[in-house]
Amino acid sequence: MPVKVPERLFALYGFMLSHERPVPRQRIRDSIDAYRSIGSDSAFERTFERDKAALRHLGMKIAAIQDYGETLYRIERENLWLGREEFTPAERLTLGIAARLWSDPNYANDAERAVRRLGYGEQDADGAVALTHVTPRLSGGGGHLETILGALAHGSEVSFSYRSAHSLDTSRRRFRPWGVGQRFDHWYVSGWDADRQALRNFRLSRMTSMSVRESSLPGAPEDFSMQSVLEGISESPAPEVVLRCTVGAAPVVLDWSESGTGLRLQEAFPETDSVTRIVEAAVDVPDVLEFVRCLAELGSGVEFSVPEGQELDEDSVRREVDRTIQRAIDLQGRVSAAVTDRDTEIIEPKRGRNRESNDRRFVRLVDLASYVGSNPGCAIRDISRHLHVSAAQVRQDIDALANASDEILGGAYLRVTAYDDEVFVELPEELGRALNLAPDQTIRLLLAIQLLGQVSPDHARTVEEISRKLVSGANGAGVSSDQLSIRLEPQIAKTVDALRAAADSGRMVEIDYRSRGQTAPSERRVRPHDVYSRGNTWYLEAESPAHAEIRTYRIEAIRGLRVVEAAEDDVVPAQRESRPEPARTLVWVAADAEPLAEVLGGEILGHADVPGSADDGETPQSGLVIEIDVIDWFSLYRLMLHHAGSMALWRARPWTTQWYESAKARGIDVAGSW
The missing domain is CATH 3.30.70.260 (ACT domain)
Structure with missing residues (x-):
């Protein structure tokens, strides 16, 4: 059976670790069956380069040494394995909380795997003070943030198209990231601009068409501070x-x-x-x-x-508004055509499928070898509990480990034996050690930890110590905690802290709140239950005694806040009144609009391709079909227009007539829009 990528990576890792001296490329090929079975030299070169890139992505430093015209390779062992510095139970709990702060489930799952590798377990929740009544979330930022974090971790440079705040046009830029942070609910990246030959800051949402390559541009100086950069960011005079x-x-x-x-x-x-x-x-x-x-x-x-x-071209803005509306209408036409086309179908997601990357599974194989090597004769259930995967997955991983051992000179360096429910591994000392965290995992944990410190002063000292430990043991990340920063605006931070304190003490608050559809705020008396963020928006969930139910309020719409002592007769047991059920509808969201899909929530039914636009050469456009609740259709129409070209209703008829009628009912005339 052909060897899988994680098994081949393990074989390469195991072979190179077994040699302290640099090894020639040809000897690597001759010593690993998966390479030896590759027919052509060019195919081997491509496979070998991909495997090296995968190991380097995990933070491994693979040195290439020239010796009389021959290239030799060696894995540098500094910071290769998890450090000896342990985390206290309180620190492990804080790491567990931080891992769940990423709103993107892929980021959150990866971060949780990382903290479990650092020793976090369910037992750490016992007897420790958790984060209560506040649930912040870090927005994933889409694929662009992934690209920037990778470039920051590996010292690469990024080429991209950038649009300034006061322009509708873009220009190509090239820079090396020095730091990443979040302020004003936006991600910013700071670094050395190759064209300007100076430090420049860019907002991630204005960056498109990215490409990454190795860089010779200067890296961040020792005194660089992303927190200082964010504090100094101010908007240029707005027209x-x-x-x-x-x-x-x-x-x-x-x-x-x-x-x-x-x-x-x-x-x-x-x-x-x-x-x-x-x-x-x-x-x-x-x-x-x-x-x-x-x-x-x-x-x-x-x-x-x-x-x-x-300095604003009025005619250009008008033309762009018209084009934006037309893009939304055109997309709805193409989606409606797909709905009526019998050949178009919603392809359901493959539930339960293991979608982890090859490099992450390779890391788990190393962890498996390390654990079984230190605990000979351990049971499948013990391994399952340690690695936090199912028993079936453990058996698959044991088979993969055995296949990897067969790849290295017939298993000379690694032997796996299983008797019924007991597993034994014979391996050299180097393979018995757990790998360090990947650089991108370290960076994500540092960002989440910083957000935790912003919203929970009680965790400040613990956050500082965790950051120090993560940086000191970082494997190839090449960053310090000073290069990462999450900054809440003082007013938001003050409001969040006041609401959290009220929730902790069970006290009532009076808020001056403007509901959507109203021009002036009104006073509400509520008892806070939870403060949380979704996407870039903070919310308050609170009991409203006047309505005898739990309600949700946008914190940005709170104009005033006062903590009050509630009289006994003001307190009404919270209960949810029966409300009219919201309408359910299907929407199509473009595959490259992940933040929008995150804001919508709902249930992903699958993905579907719709006909492409003429501007894109009619290439089919891929997207997700999501079932969502609709409380206000007019707000949904506004959202589709705001994100023109990225979202449409998954139905056969257009919505322009309903948009017109909903606006007219509110005294708004949109008839001249098309």
């Missing part, structure tokens, strides 16, 4: 625009201003003209593309003008 809309559109404009990405009101919303029912307000535009996306939500329902002297 001013004057908006005009009906009173019905005013709540939507307030929604945009609260999110702060596309526009910000310069002052409180002015009074409505009693005759025309028109509202006029001056706004700043911090990001012109986000401004366009906001305007597209209401189309002709909002008018704007650019005062003289402002």
